[in-house]
Amino acid sequence: MKTIKLLLAVALLQISLKSCKQPSEETSASNWSLVLVDSLQVGHLGEMMLLDISPNQELFLTADYQKNTYFIINRNGEKISEINKSGDQPEAFGFAYSEMIFWDDETIFVIGSKGLKWYGLTGNETNFVPFNSEYQLKGIMRNTGGGPIILQDRGNTKILYRGGAVNGKRTEPGYLEKIRGGTLIDPETFDLEHIFPLEKDSRFFDGKFYDDGDLYSRLAVGKDFVYVTYDSNPVLYAYEKTHPYKLSFKRELRLININQSEGMPAEYVDYEVYLDASKGGLRNLQVDDRYVYLMYFEGIPKERLAEIEQLYEIDELKADAAYETEVSKREKRMKVFTLKGEELSDIKLPNFLDSYWGFIARDGFLYFNKAANNEIEEDFYTLYKLWLEQ
Template sequence: MKNQLLLALATVLVLSACTSEAPKAPLSEQNLEFEIYDSLVVDYLGNVTLMDISPDGKTFLLIDQNTDSLLLADGDGQLIQTYMLAGEGPENYPKSRLGVGKFLNNDQFLIPTMGGLFVYDLKGRLNKRLEPDFAPQINVLMPYSEAHFLIGNRVYLHFPGRMNEEDLADMNFNQNATLLEVLDLETGKFEGQVNLPKESRFAQKDESINVIDFFPNLTAREDSIFIAFRNEPKLFGYQVNQLNSTPKTWDIPLEGFIENTSWEGPKDGSIDLRRFFFGSINDLYALNSGEFLINYQAGLSDEVAAEVMSVAGSDFNKIFKLGGEKNKGGYILFDLQNSSPIIKKPEVLGSINKVISRDEIWFSLDFANVEQDYTVIYKTRIISR
């Protein structure tokens, strides 16, 4: 009997050892890649990207970047609706979109613009127009980024411009204005929230901050909003019910990231192209795993940037083409401590359109290198090799 008990115990220990997972390597040592495992194919010829998916997963909201036409498709890629809502017209939104449109529910979607937020039903009929009580001051538009997030009955969005007259007069609004607007969908009231965090290096300067360096990337998860400025490798986290409290702050290890420490631009007021080739955080996504998916570029040294300018001369297209070829970076994961190496990406993939989770990341086609006579949006997940 005693031997039988010992044998049973040994069997349990062996099974336990076999079924227990080996400890994972730190994120900084993992080799990750995007794996394509599904796609949405739509019989439509154009430069199309996915903006959002309805909460029930049945309806896809897309946009043709060439025409600003909106498309609705079902999960099989069948077109449900196509309409042009941008431009002139009593129910149209102005073309200056702040970001992509998103579903409010299964029957309505919201388009954020310089003129306010426009709510449409699936037939393209305007249900509501929500306008701020101030004139927005926006120098940089990112129409294909995520500019707003819905949490409960409130919309959180980057909508700068709420400032005092004295701030507008001396152009110090970058430091004194609020970074976010919170819109109550029931009352239609906008409220300015979140000042420049004191933990940011941008808060250490008295003069105005160049908007290219300062542009904030937003993301949200559950009851929290996260911000990362374009030229600062830090992450700031706020709970939505404590937006004006001191944020949690994390340093993001980004290999070779070059920060701009030259605060003064050209004296003649011309565009300082050098600013476009410092390190940049271009996209930020909060994953339900607790990690963050970040798209960044490390930037160019002064010597390499000068070489690019010298070779390209005054040809803007050539400057950005050469600079882009030399500017290294890509997508990485950040777990609040470590960053992964660059995640490998199949050549057919373009840019991320929509992130649902680590196991559902939607990419557009790489239009620069692949031509199709139909629209395809790739569904991917992050795997470890």
């Protein structure tokens, strides 16, 4: 097994990423840049994605969803534990409704179809709260930094996870009024409180119909605010971090080079769960004690999607490969804001960062998965640690 491997010499650690790229990959017209600080390499054959970092910064939690397996990795790049708790085996969580995260330095946590489940670092179940049948969540999308968030609410510890679409047809009157951007879960009882209703001036109230992917919410908890975005609504919302979470401010966003999702007339609405990774829009929302970070994705043009759909009728394998190639080469950008929502920069992210599936902001650093190599099957996973500076 390969263990940690520094990919750059110490003398190169402070070189800006933009100096390593071609001119066409310039990050920003401003002087903002991403600086590569460190990297971690783990021997692994298959797909792997960063989910969370332990509070003490000593451990990384990753997942290979094709193998239904989670991995605990230390700072030396060693897999210290492999955990597979899906399905119906003893101590299983059943189907995972959320990404797994660290509850503390010694415990990991997941919202599953059997209930709330806590495990030790070796996979032994340490706590269980039975599932609440009132919990409804349609359309799981796996992404780095998109898991539940531990939130102090009115002096109590709560679990904050995204809200989203509800049961019922999108054409039914009052459907949008039921949508919520987040769900507060009591970890001792699984009692629920649905928060962050759609603001009435959002684009979703334009008389058209939007699918579950358009309504997918992203959440980030800062010192004073809970920040909320929706994939197909170019607005950043900030709510007071005190009950009842009143809207403090919102920022209309100017998105560069986006194939924006469009609402559908009623006659074209598909009533099934529909999450389309090819759509352009907001993707990943993070915050630390310096900035708010919002990544957005260009999306695939409708004309190219139509060509790929035709290819599926001839050769599904080639169509899948063409789809993955299109997603990987489409532009990803990251907006940076002050904690009060003033936009500071809009940076084009380099292609070697797997920014489409998100990243984690932690203590002033940004952690990105390395982009997959679509031409060669690699037997290792790489994690990058970066610093944003002016």
